[in-house]
Amino acid sequence: MSVHLRPLVAGEQPHPATADSEFDDFGPRVHPDPPPSRIDEDGSVGIVENGAVVGTVGWHWVQWGPSAGSRCPMIGISLVAAARGRGIGSEAQRQVVDLLFRATASNRVEAHTDVTNIAEQRALEKAGFTREGLVRGAQWRNGAYHDGYLYSILRNEWEQA
Numbered sequence: 344m345s346v347h348l349r350p351l352v353a354g355e356q357p358h359p360a361t362a363d364s365e366f367d368d369f370g371p372r373v374h375p376d377p378p379p380s381r382i383d384e385d386g387s388v389g390i391v392e393n394g395a396v397v398g399t400v401g402w403h404w405v406q407w408g409p410s411a412g413s414r415c416p417m418i419g420i421s422l423v424a425a426a427r428g429r430g431i432g433s434e435a436q437r438q439v440v441d442l443l444f445r446a447t448a449s450n451r452v453e454a455h456t457d458v459t460n461i462a463e464q465r466a467l468e469k470a471g472f473t474r475e476g477l478v479r480g481a482q483w484r485n486g487a488y489h490d491g492y493l494y495s496i497l498r499n500e501w502e503q504a
């Protein structure tokens with residue numbers, strides 16, 4: 344498997360669309376074109392396998408306190424159906440963790456996934472994340488609130504891996 348991450352250019356997106364999963368149905372996106380990604384702002388990059396864009400992995404910044412040191416990125420991923428179940432999700436999340444720890448001073452990278460999304464829970468654990476606990480009613484998706492699990496990997500864990 345040869346997988347790498349790269350910025351998407353305007354208009355470029357995974358083909359076919361990735362929003363066919365119950366875990367990725369957030370309704371219409373306001374901006375169909377991905378904005379240019381700056382690491383210290385919310386952003387996303389394409390996941391490329393053998394030259395084809397097979398998904399995206401992105402991050403948005405969350406704040407656990409008023410200081411800059413209390414800020415950390417939370418990642419989210421989506422693969423086209425044909426690319427799932429072959430290890431790409433685990434590898435792409437490992438690579439985006441590398442990117443975020445190398446390019447920012449953040450002490451922590453987070454992820455959150457539905458309590459029923461076993462594939463993503465497993466992929467996160469394979470990418471080095473630890474499950475921290477249940478987050479109740481946090482995500483509005485498919486017309487309802489859903490419970491999820493919060494995951495994280497800390498800088499010292501990434502350095503030691």
Ligand SMILES: CC(C)(COP(=O)(O)OP(=O)(O)OC[C@H]1O[C@@H](n2cnc3c(N)ncnc32)[C@H](O)[C@@H]1OP(=O)(O)O)[C@@H](O)C(=O)NCCC(=O)NCCS
Binds near residue numbers: 367419428460
């Ligand atoms: C979730 C997702 C990113 C995982 O990526 P992936 O490439 O399919 O997962 P991997 O191939 O790396 O597999 C990770 C592990 O999950 C397991 N797994 C995969 N699909 C599974 C399923 N449906 N049920 C149980 N386990 C599953 C794999 O067996 C593997 O574990 P193993 O190596 O111990 O066998 C991908 O499936 C996807 O994009 N799904 C739709 C959108 C989505 O759910 N996004 C995440 C929202 S938080």
